[in-house]
Amino acid sequence: MPEGHTLHRLARLHKRRYAGAPVSVASPQGRFADEAARLDGQVLVSAEAYGKHLFHDYGPHGTVHIHLGLYGTFAETPLPETEPVGQVRLRLAGRTHWTDLRGPTRCELLDAAQTDAIKARLGPDPLRRDAKPERAWDRISRSRTSVAALLMDQAVLAGVGNVYRAEVLFRHGVAPLVPGRALDRGLWDAMWADLVTLMRHGVKIGRIDTVAPEHMPAAQGRAPREDRHGGEVYVYRRAGMPCLVCGTEVASRELVGRNLYWCPSCQPA
Structure with missing residues (x-):
């Protein structure tokens, strides 16, 4: 299972590549299709990690919570997009890159209260400046x-x-x-x-x-x-x-x- 530094690297990468602009969101596999349709074309406000959890913040449209677990992986690729290979739970595409998520333990769209509840049950993260x-x-x-x-x-x-x-x-x-x-x-x-x-x-x-x-x-x-x-x-x-x-x-x-x-x-x- 990826440790916290991996999730923080992903958060920084996704924030740099996608935040601040509308993104294309899809679920080729179909298991995140309804949520992806609600987010498609919206602005990704920010991306952050807390422990082994990754959060993509879409402001009033909710936050995508991702936990990779033992088998989850991200594949990062420059544009242009190609047809998905394998069971792609989530595809995120922006101005220069697209990202495929496969096999996560969690990939869910949460509201602010649900997102806060996950963070509240975690201990302090040594990589966060707000850690206690x-x-x-x-x-x-x-x-x-x-x-x-x-x-x-x-x-x-x-x-x-x-x-x-x-x-x-x-x-x-x-x-x-x-x-x-x-x-x-x-x-x-x-x-x-x-x-x-x-x-x-x-x-x-x-x-x-x-x-x-x-x-x-x-x-x-x-x-x-x-x-x-x-x-x-x-x-x-x-x-x-x-x-x-x-x-x-x-x-x-x-x-x-x-x-x-x-x-x-x-x-x-």
Whole structure:
């Protein structure tokens, strides 16, 4: 599932390409046809992301809420348009480009109250300037749930996924199964600031890089990481491989339906 930096990149791209002018909206697949007909020819006011959610604001005509889930993808193409290929839920066309959306978990037209309700149930997003990290701390500091599970709970923290979760815990030497209430406030503040930095970098370059210069492939004389997620990471999807810092074998286990990765030496219980 795409993490928050991907949705913020999409919001910036769609705002730059389509906002402020009338757009063509269609649903070749038909599952969004009635809503598309209401929006076709209207002005896209803005696009924004909140966590893993994307919102296309059409002012008084409503807001399109998109959640990509595990299988949703956007395809961005310069004009002229061609016939849709596959199950295109939503096609958006503007002055220079067109965009096809396939396979999202959510693609729905909402009014202002419904849009606000979605945002209200999400935790603070490290990529938003209006984020209030103390909201997340309030939940974490009172919880017996493991910090690894809390970081993936979108009601606690919005936009953080499995990669950022594993990497920020490693970077701060936090054992993933420690309960949230055992964290020190100063440590949480440092983790939040690190997430802001890492995720902003992800928005800028379009991939997740979490490794310090001294641990990069060129510095350590190793081959670059090959993974469809891209980027250089410390522990994510490196189970059984040596830790880049201490050489200990990276551990893995399932937690709340997702694979968790950590270094037992750098993140002692």
